[in-house]
Amino acid sequence: MSLVQAPILQPVAAWIVRHRFGLLQLVHWPRWLETLLAIVLLDYTLWWWHWANHRVPFFWRFHLVHHVDRDLDASTALRFHVGELALSIPIRAAQMLIIGVDAQALWLWQTILFASILFHHSNVRLPPRFERLLVRLIVTPRMHGIHHSDRLAETDSNWSSLLSAWDYLHRTMRLDVPQERVVIGVPAYRDAEDVTIGKILLLPFRRQRDDWR
Numbered sequence: 001m002s003l004v005q006a007p008i009l010q011p012v013a014a015w016i017v018r019h020r021f022g023l024l025q026l027v028h029w030p031r032w033l034e035t036l037l038a039i040v041l042l043d044y045t046l047w048w049w050h051w052a053n054h055r056v057p058f059f060w061r062f063h064l065v066h067h068v069d070r071d072l073d074a075s076t077a078l079r080f081h082v083g084e085l086a087l088s089i090p091i092r093a094a095q096m097l098i099i100g101v102d103a104q105a106l107w108l109w110q111t112i113l114f115a116s117i118l119f120h121h122s123n124v125r126l127p128p129r130f131e132r133l134l135v136r137l138i139v140t141p142r143m144h145g146i147h148h149s150d151r152l153a154e155t156d157s158n159w160s161s162l163l164s165a166w167d168y169l170h171r172t173m174r175l176d177v178p179q180e181r182v183v184i185g186v187p188a189y190r191d192a193e194d195v196t197i198g199k200i201l202l203l204p205f206r207r208q209r210d211d212w213r
Contacts, residue, residue, distance in 0.1 A: 013103035022100020038105035047166040061204035068189040077121040120144040
């Protein structure tokens with residue numbers, strides 16, 4: 001995907017800087033402030049893309065592959081269908097154009113985001129008092145574990161990817177589910193033979209099940 005997106009996103013970033021296009025290009029900000037604002041706004045617009053992946057049936061077909069993993073650990077952070085990753089490229093270009101993001105800020109945000117998704121998909125159990133403080137700032141494994149619950153009401157929450165502020169802002173934050181009570185996965189795909197690598201690659205193109213029953 002890096003080989004595919006780089007030839008698309010790098011020219012977009014160069015065009016943005018050359019034409020001073022996008023919100024952050026309207027004013028000459030200090031470099032550090034422009035980068036910080038770019039990271040925050042990229043993260044916020046990613047919240048909406050994640051929300052759309054759950055709400056739009058066509059997008060959900062591909063994002064479902066990420067959620068049918070029956071064990072939540074750091075490898076889940078890499079378990080995305082290539083179709084979803086391909087669809088995210090024009091979305092990322094749109095984010096850049098609207099915000100006015102240059103290549104350096106994009107690269108920095110993607111690096112931080114990658115570390116974040118590895119962390120919050122991991123199966124580590126943080127000390128409760130520390131986790132309660134940390135989750136006010138960033139997404140934690142306990143917070144994101146609820147999003148991977150096999151209960152729809154719990155999955156429809158905690159859509160943030162780096163900063164947890166967006167779920168507080170949109171009142172979609174849920175921290176009321178004990179970590180040990182969360183069952184990972186999607187009810188319609190509880191059997192191990194339903195989620196083999198071959199079957200999940202074909203999953204978006206098959207007739208969809210009633211996922212939450």
